[in-house]
Amino acid sequence: MVLFGLLFGCGDDGEEDFPEIENPLDSDELRQDALSKAIEISSLRKDGQGDMVTYVDPTVEVEDDAAAPYTGWIKKTYPDGGVAFLFECKDGKQDGLHTSWFENGVKMIERTWKAGVREGPFIAYREDGQVDNRGYHKGNARDGRFEEFYSSGEKKSVFQYKDGKIHEALRWKPDGTPCPHTNLKDGTGMIVHYNAEDNASIDYNETYLNGEIDYGPASSPEVVPESASPVPASSGDALGASVVEGNGSSGAVSLPEVNSTQP
Numbered sequence: 001m002v003l004f005g006l007l008f009g010c011g012d013d014g015e016e017d018f019p020e021i022e023n024p025l026d027s028d029e030l031r032q033d034a035l036s037k038a039i040e041i042s043s044l045r046k047d048g049q050g051d052m053v054t055y056v057d058p059t060v061e062v063e064d065d066a067a068a069p070y071t072g073w074i075k076k077t078y079p080d081g082g083v084a085f086l087f088e089c090k091d092g093k094q095d096g097l098h099t100s101w102f103e104n105g106v107k108m109i110e111r112t113w114k115a116g117v118r119e120g121p122f123i124a125y126r127e128d129g130q131v132d133n134r135g136y137h138k139g140n141a142r143d144g145r146f147e148e149f150y151s152s153g154e155k156k157s158v159f160q161y162k163d164g165k166i167h168e169a170l171r172w173k174p175d176g177t178p179c180p181h182t183n184l185k186d187g188t189g190m191i192v193h194y195n196a197e198d199n200a201s202i203d204y205n206e207t208y209l210n211g212e213i214d215y216g217p218a219s220s221p222e223v224v225p226e227s228a229s230p231v232p233a234s235s236g237d238a239l240g241a242s243v244v245e246g247n248g249s250s251g252a253v254s255l256p257e258v259n260s261t262q263p
Contacts, residue, residue, distance in 0.1 A: 018134050018147060021110050021123060025086060025099050034086055038073035047092075051140050053116065054092035069093075078103050087113070102127050112137070126151065135161070150174050150196055157191075165211025166191075173200065187211035 025031045045056045045067065060068040069092025076084040085100035093116030100109040106129050112120035118137035126132050130153060135146030141164030148156045154176045160168040169189070171182035174196045181192045181202075192205045207214045 018121070018123075018145065021097070021112075021121060023097060023099060023110055025097075031083075031086070034073050035075060035083065038075035038086060039070075041074050041076050044070055044074065051117070055089050055094075056092060085109075090115070092116075135159075138163075152196075162187075162211070166208060167211060175200070181205070184208055 025034065041055075043057075045058050047054045047056055055070045055074065056067040057070045058067045062068045070089050071091060072089060073086065074089055075086045078084050080103070082103060082105060083101055084103075085098065087094055087098040088096045094113040095115055096113060098109065098111045098113055099107065102108050104127060106127055107125050109122065109124050111118060111122035114120070118140045121134070121136050123134040124132045130151070131149055133146065133148035135142055136144040138144070142161040143163060144161060146157075146159045146161055150156050152174065154174060155172050156174075157172070158170045159166050165187060166184065167187050169182060169184035169191050171179040171191055173179055173194050179192050179194070181190065183189045184191055187210045188208060190205055190207050193203045195201045195203045207216065
């Protein structure tokens with residue numbers, strides 16, 4: 001089964017739009033067909049740790065009494081019978097589009113895999129159906145454009161990743177105006193986090209060095225006051241026009257997004 005298609009276009013900021021993932025499992029008929037063929041993940045054995053996992057069917061033996069790598073659909077269900085996640089496996093490795101849902105039936109995650117490795121676009125949603133964040137994986141790490149949004153739907157951040165590390169960053173306030181203090185270029189600089197509740201005040205800030213959080217000496221972080229003079233923004237020059245799971249703006253990232261029903 002062809003699991004997804006990608007549609008591209010140009011956005012308002014001149015950047016290429018994030019691809020829209022066309023998921024055949026959005027069709028009730030195709031989803032029910034896949035579910036009828038899927039087995040519960042609890043009936044399989046997972047060999048390996050972290051991202052290097054092979055799914056094995058302990059009921060099927062191959063040479064030397066070894067268990068056979070599983071090929072087919074895998075599912076996990078909630079206690080009420082609702083679907084938690086559904087994906088295909090080839091030779092024991094996730095391959096294709098992994099889709100997961102909240103208990104209320106709203107889609108939670110769409111993430112692409114290739115031979116057991118996160119590879120390609122992903123989208124994470126909130127329980128109300130709005131996009132929380134979206135980006136790309138390459139070799140199990142974020143790579144390329146990553147966007148995240150406030151619960152209001154306003155854009156929160158646009159980051160550029162290289163090999164799992166933040167390379168460039170833009171940040172907006174909850175009211176949609178650009179953050180004058182966030183300034184990160186070539187993996188070094190600062191990202192400011194705002195309190196979404198009051199739509200104005202700064203919650204905290206993070207300093208980055210070589211694409212990762214620079215914790216520096218063991219001392220309390222200094223919060224940049226809202227009245228501070230703006231740092232000259234590098235956003236336009238850095239990304240051409242604009243350049244990011246809340247939920248996952250840390251430096252090197254190769255872990256599942258928040259709310260991901262791992263695997």
